[in-house]
Amino acid sequence: MLKVNSKKIEPGDTFIAIKSAVRDGHDYIEDAIDRGAACIIAEHGEYSVKTVIVPDTRTYLANYLKELYADKLSNTKIIGITGTNGKTTSCYLTFQLLNELGHKAAYIGTIGFYLPNSNHPLANTTPDLYDLYEMFVEAANEECEYIVMEVSSQALDMRRLEGIKFDIIGFTNLTQDHLDYHGNMENYKNSKLILFKNLKRSGYAIINIDDKYGKDFVLENNKNILIGTKNCDYKISDIVLEDSKSTFKITESDAVEDIVLPIAGTYNIYNYMNAYVICDKLGFAHELIQEATSKLTAPAGRCQIVKNDKISVIIDYAHTPDAVLNIIKSVKEYAKGRVVTLIGCGGDRDKTKRPIMGKIATDNSDYVFFTSDNPRTEDPDEILKDIVSGLIPTNYEVISDRKEAIKKAINSLEENDILLVLGKGHEDYQIIGKDKFHLSDFEEVSKYVK
Numbered sequence: 001m002l003k004v005n006s007k008k009i010e011p012g013d014t015f016i017a018i019k020s021a022v023r024d025g026h027d028y029i030e031d032a033i034d035r036g037a038a039c040i041i042a043e044h045g046e047y048s049v050k051t052v053i054v055p056d057t058r059t060y061l062a063n064y065l066k067e068l069y070a071d072k073l074s075n076t077k078i079i080g081i082t083g084t085n086g087k088t089t090s091c092y093l094t095f096q097l098l099n100e101l102g103h104k105a106a107y108i109g110t111i112g113f114y115l116p117n118s119n120h121p122l123a124n125t126t127p128d129l130y131d132l133y134e135m136f137v138e139a140a141n142e143e144c145e146y147i148v149m150e151v152s153s154q155a156l157d158m159r160r161l162e163g164i165k166f167d168i169i170g171f172t173n174l175t176q177d178h179l180d181y182h183g184n185m186e187n188y189k190n191s192k193l194i195l196f197k198n199l200k201r202s203g204y205a206i207i208n209i210d211d212k213y214g215k216d217f218v219l220e221n222n223k224n225i226l227i228g229t230k231n232c233d234y235k236i237s238d239i240v241l242e243d244s245k246s247t248f249k250i251t252e253s254d255a256v257e258d259i260v261l262p263i264a265g266t267y268n269i270y271n272y273m274n275a276y277v278i279c280d281k282l283g284f285a286h287e288l289i290q291e292a293t294s295k296l297t298a299p300a301g302r303c304q305i306v307k308n309d310k311i312s313v314i315i316d317y318a319h320t321p322d323a324v325l326n327i328i329k330s331v332k333e334y335a336k337g338r339v340v341t342l343i344g345c346g347g348d349r350d351k352t353k354r355p356i357m358g359k360i361a362t363d364n365s366d367y368v369f370f371t372s373d374n375p376r377t378e379d380p381d382e383i384l385k386d387i388v389s390g391l392i393p394t395n396y397e398v399i400s401d402r403k404e405a406i407k408k409a410i411n412s413l414e415e416n417d418i419l420l421v422l423g424k425g426h427e428d429y430q431i432i433g434k435d436k437f438h439l440s441d442f443e444e445v446s447k448y449v450k
Helices: 025-034 057-068 087-100 129-141 153-157 185-196 266-281 286-293 321-332 353-364 380-388 402-411 441-448
Strands: 014-016 039-042 050-053 077-082 105-109 112-115 118-120 146-150 166-171 199-208 224-228 234-241 246-252 255-261 304-307 312-316 339-343 367-370 396-398 418-422 429-432 435-438
Touching: 014 025, 014 057, 025 039, 039 057, 057 129, 077 087, 077 185, 087 105, 087 146, 087 266, 087 286, 105 129, 112 129, 129 146, 153 185, 166 185, 166 266, 185 199, 199 266, 224 266, 234 266, 246 266, 255 266, 255 286, 266 286, 266 321, 304 441, 312 321, 312 441, 321 339, 321 353, 321 418, 339 353, 339 402, 353 367, 353 380, 367 380, 367 402, 380 396, 402 418, 402 441
Parallel strands: 014 039, 039 050, 077 146, 077 166, 105 146, 166 199, 199 224, 224 234, 312 418, 339 367, 339 418, 367 396
Antiparallel strands: 105 112, 112 118, 234 246, 246 255, 304 312, 429 435
């Protein structure tokens, strides 16, 4: 059997040396041989067992897996969505809709690997190629007709999806994030564009044309479907926001659909549009999509509401300037009291967005609590200094300890106020140094909102 992890080698297996961003499989060849590998596939070297030298082991693996599982996956459609913000919610809503419509689907992304009746966490938003195929096969064994997956820019750049062709793809938006990895927005965009060059000829590319980069994803050879609030294929209009739902119209050609989405926020309407158009293009009747829509819920840590009869707290993963601005603006549209925001920035990540997020939070919130996110190997206090550097408003305070910040922020709320707890969403840990410590925003909030 062909394997990429030397620790999983059993006598007689073949080990293929794959290079990734963090390790080179060639460094583990001897370990694989010691464990009983009978054959090595590599890009260079001479070894004591049968050796096959190929120009590119990742390309070899992609072709091998594609051929090996061609029959197994022949009836499975693969759907991929990329973008800075909204990937998780777009994919999760699509996953839910398809299952509600009576067609089994799987989800792969930030919050885990979901099958219709089970789920488990993942290390990466988009796993590596070998792991992806294992999930594809597991989904096929569960008779899933569809696999809906988040596609990250890093995964595309690192060739984790080498050789995979998609039936439907979607673009949510592109805003500043991951510049510590990509260097600049042009590189970031070009990484995401790789997905749009891997669409099947019969497939569809769904593009948020309201985004400033949307037009760059309209590729000549693709069947492009444009969504937005202007002239496009699926037009959004008549938006009305409430604290627990959004109502709006979708116009496609001469047909107008009234949608009641049981999730708040304009940005979530855009996320839902991906799910709606995907199901529409797959041939599901509009009335069935509308009925299934009424049963949708946001993924954990995405616009997750904890409230009592006086105050509301919204827990959300928003951790980029654009995502933070969008959620604050959406909540202010229906808030009856103050909008208070609690937020921080992760360590060992793009430092340039820190003061931008600080300014967005203070300019658009009534009050802000700045606190630690995942400081990682950076000094939490130095991260907080970066966030508040250059701020002129005085409507904020800094509390490094996230638990204390959440407690104080909730205690500061008055009747009808809304607190946004942003940045970590579904995560139930905090990374300090190189260690993980249990910390769940939902659990902390639930201690004080009853």
